[in-house]
Amino acid sequence: MRNIDIAWIFYEMADLMEIKGDDFFKIKAYRSAAKTISRLNQPVEELVRRGVFNKIPGIGKAINAKTREILETGTCRTYQELLDQVPRGLLEIRSLPGIGPKKARILHQKLGVTSLEELEEAAKRRLVRKLPGISAKTEHEIVRNIRSLKEGRSQVLLGLARELAKELVEYLENLPEVARAEIGGGTRRWKETVSDVDIVAAADDVNGVLDAFTAHPRVTKVLQRDSNRIQVNTWWGVPVDLTVVTVDEFITAWHRNTGSRKHYQHLSLLAEEKGFKLSHKQLVDAYGRELEVQDEEDIYRHLGLEYIPPELREDNGEIEAAQTGTLPRLVELEDIKGDLHVHTNWSDAAGSLEEMVEGARKKGYSYMAITDHSGSLKIANGLDAARLKKQVKEIEKLNQQFDDFTILTGVECDILADGSLDHEDELLAQLDVVIASVHSHFQQDKETMTNRIISAIEHEHVDIIGHVSGRLLGRRGGYELDVERVLEAAAKYNTVMEINSSPDRLDLSEENTRLAKELGVKVVINTDAHDLKRLNEIEYGVAVARRAWLTPDDVVNTREVEDLLKNLK
C-alpha cells in the first residue's frame, strides 16, 4: 500500500461519515490524518515498522490501529461497514455543486437515490423539488450539473495520469521479456488533461507481456484485447492503453503513439512530399530503402527537421519552425533556480520553514521565497502583520546560515473584494516578494473581478499575481475574468504572472501563458507547495511553459537572485 492509497481510504471514510451524520470533530480527525499521511515523505509501512508512526501529531490510537489493519489486509472493517451503510454513489451526489452531506442524505432517505443516474431520473420526474430546502430552480441546477459532470468525467488530470503511467511503465520495465517501455500519448506531451494513459512497450513475447499487464494490481478490468494491444480500466477509473511492438519498430511506434494526431499527419504529408513513407513500423526513403531510426531525433533529421520535443507536437507551427531552424530554446527544469511561492506551517502547510528551505536546497535551488497566506484567509491560518514581521525576523536569522542560498521574505497576500490588499503598504514594502491572489468572493461579475485584479497589478509593491484564473481542474472553472485586459495591465505595470504548477491548477493555463508571452508579460513558474513533496510539482509548471513555447528569458526564476530581484518591483 502506498501512502496515497491509505490516505484515500481515510478520506473516503470521512466523506461517508459526513453523509451518515457522524460527529464533526471525528470527521475532521479522519481528514486531518488522511492529509498528514498523504504528505509524509516516507512510506507509512516503514514508519510503522520503526514504531514512530503513532508519534505523528494527529495519528492517535484508533487511526494507528486502522492503518495497521489496512497495511495487513488492504482495507479495514470500519471502512467496509461504512460502505454497507452509505451507498458509494452518494459520494458522487455529494460532489455536485450546492449539494453537501445533509442534502445528499435527504435525497437518499426521501427518494432512495443511490447514484447520479437515479438522481437525474428523480429530478426529471420533478420529485426533487418537493424536498425541504430544495426549489425547482435547484432541481434544474442539479440536472445541469450532472450533465456537465458526466461530460467532464472522461478527462483525467495530468498529475494522476503521469503518476499511474510511471508506475505501470516501471512494472513493465521490470518484466524480463520487456526490452523497453515508455509513456506515450497526451501524457507524454504533458497535456493538462488526457482521455487515457498510453504506454508503448518493446518485446518479442507479445502475449506474455499482455498477460502480465492484466495481472497488475491497478488493473481492474480488460476492456478490449487485440493481437498486440490491450485497453484496460484501472484504479480511479483511468483507462490505460498498452501497445506492444518489436524492438525494431519501437521508436516509430512510440513516436506515432505520442502524436498528436495532427502533428503526425502533418509529418506524414511532409514525408510524402519527399517521396518518403512514414509509418508506425518504419521510415522508408524515395528509393524504398528503410532509413535507420535509433531515436526520434533520427526521424526528424531524415525529414530535414530540427528535433521537436513532445510538448510542441500539436501542429501549432512547430513543423514550420523546425524546417527553418527557428524552434525556440524551450525553458527546462534545470533552468529553474528557485521557487517563489511556498507555504509553511506558519499558515496552512505541513512543512516547517527549515524543512522547506532544506527541500529547496536539496533540489539544487539557490533561492526560495516563503509566501504564507495573509490574515484574512482565516481557514488557512493566514499571518497578520505581527506574525508576518516575526516570520521575517526568523528568516533573516536563518539566512545567516547559508552563503550559497537565499531565503527571500514574502507573502501570498489576499486581494480583497474591493481590489485592496490584505496588508499595509509599509509592510509589503519590506518584503522581497509579494504575490497577490484571489481567495474569496469568486462570484463577482467579470467587470468587478477584472478591475479587482488589475488594482493589485497596479500596486507598487505587488510583484506577482498568483493563480490568476482561480480554476481547479476537474472541480471548478475559474471565475469570470477578462484575461486579456489583465495581461495587458501586467505588461504595462511590469507585474509578473505566475504559472502555478499544481496539477489541479496549471494556472496560467497554456493558452493564457501563450497570450502572456505575446503581450510581453514576464512569467514565474511556482509550485505553491504546501509540503516538501509538492516542491517537485515544478515540472508541471515547466511543462505548461514549454507547451506555450517559453524560453528561459521569458521566465524570471531562471535568473540568479540579484538579477531576479532587479526584475521584481
Place this chain on the structure above:
DNA sequence: GCCGTTTTCGGCCCGACTGTTTTCAGTCG
C-alpha cells in the same frame, strides 16, 4: 477521533454567501 505539565473530559470551529426563507441551515473556500 485527537489532544493535554493548568484538564483523561471537554475542547476542537472561521466567515461569507446562498437559497429558501420569515430568522436560518447548509454549503463552500
